[in-house]
Amino acid sequence: MDMWSLPQSEEDTVKLLQEHGILLTQRQCKNGHDAKLYFGKLIFWKCNIKNCQKKVSVPNNTWFEHSRLPFVTVLRFIFAWSQELTSIKWYEQHLKINNNTVIDWNNYLREVCVLNIEARNQGKIGGRGKIVEIDESLFSKRKNNTCRILPQQWIFGGLCCETKECFLIQVPDRTMSTLLNEILLNIKKGTKMYSDCWRAYNSSELETACFKHFTVNHSKNFVDPQSGAHTQNVERLWGSAKWGNKKHRGTARHHLKSYLAEFM
Template identity: 50%
Template structure:
């Protein structure tokens, strides 16, 4: 579990720190080579390929009709748009309207490259400024947009972990944000998390406090009955506090087996963070990445976008 927490730290840190990649490297991606020094004609060709790729994966529509019901044709000029093929209509429609790309302004080819690089943990601000020519604000906005997809995916597929004969390790951690790496603490957020030893399934929850009542609520909402729970979180609570929160009832009626491992599971946690109000999005990204760790993460992300539109 300690290793998993450090992975979250890596996700948060990656966005704000350079990965020291060679700026002359080009990216081999979805079947074609992308060159940073391309001419205007080549740029349009690449835009067409990017659009076709997203169409083939269902992100962009392959057909369109105007509001009058006429068939539209896709045009690749300075801008990409649908135009009604009926001479008396000729109505234009934006290719990004009504889909996940709506509201975006950067080239679709850049969006596609950003998505691929995000899946490889490459979208730090410095990397995107150098390789994709994106501003800091645009990079932050697109990282947030990607994590929003993770939030919906995690919420849609939320499930309890553990079960009969399985062990779930639970511990707490304090995420903090400090100013200029000094000791001045700006904000803090407690997290309860758990991992199933046998399956690797995870849960993580932001909590308002680390009281016994909060911990037991987290357990009942995230861990299946019959699970053996390893944790030393309750060592700091008095017997009276535990009894008031129904700790004994939880052990007897719901058949949880609580074990004190006498160890700090997150011993090596690092307090490097992000803005407190964004922490839940980083947790969602981390949990989503763990769930798709045995899949092609890029294709898995495309499937999540499709699920948003259903």
């Protein structure tokens, strides 16, 4: 399916959203009577009880409640967003949506990603007989265009080589206590872990916590010649995440969690 094969009318779009469980297929009015869905210049639910006749808008009490966009436009926005066509200029040209509305809808959809990830509750990755590459990365420069010092945005992540399951988490710093805490929360005990030689990855601490830890010194080798340890997969993960971040011209700090959820 491409964007231009999507429904062309509001009625067909509403029906499609109903089929996918995004909009309600049944509704009651404020007085508890069954309402009927009417299509016309406006789309609304209406009670047919003679002494009631209450109307309810289709978006009321749904995810679309605060939207002023036609359903046809919203559906195309969601489709384009899922295809990573997320530049403001693209939406302005093709969907005739202004700058602020594009930003709002991008944020709405990222919030859906956050809720989805929280609902999935993936749990810990790795386990005995599995390898997890771990690494931390800085997602922002220390200065903005006005040369004002900004707080650093550190992200800690891990990737299971066998299952390709991963996690990306915003952390306040990359100290030993912070990273060890995230390792315990996100990686199963007994996992073989590969990392670089950052001093916070204290092998004795990790081994005490029942992990097998191997390092690679990137100033000498990409792959450790003795253990075979490397972090190439998780570094590719960083590359993809940061490319997406640059595509959005960076990410506001309060949106970073939702951006990471969108990427995953």
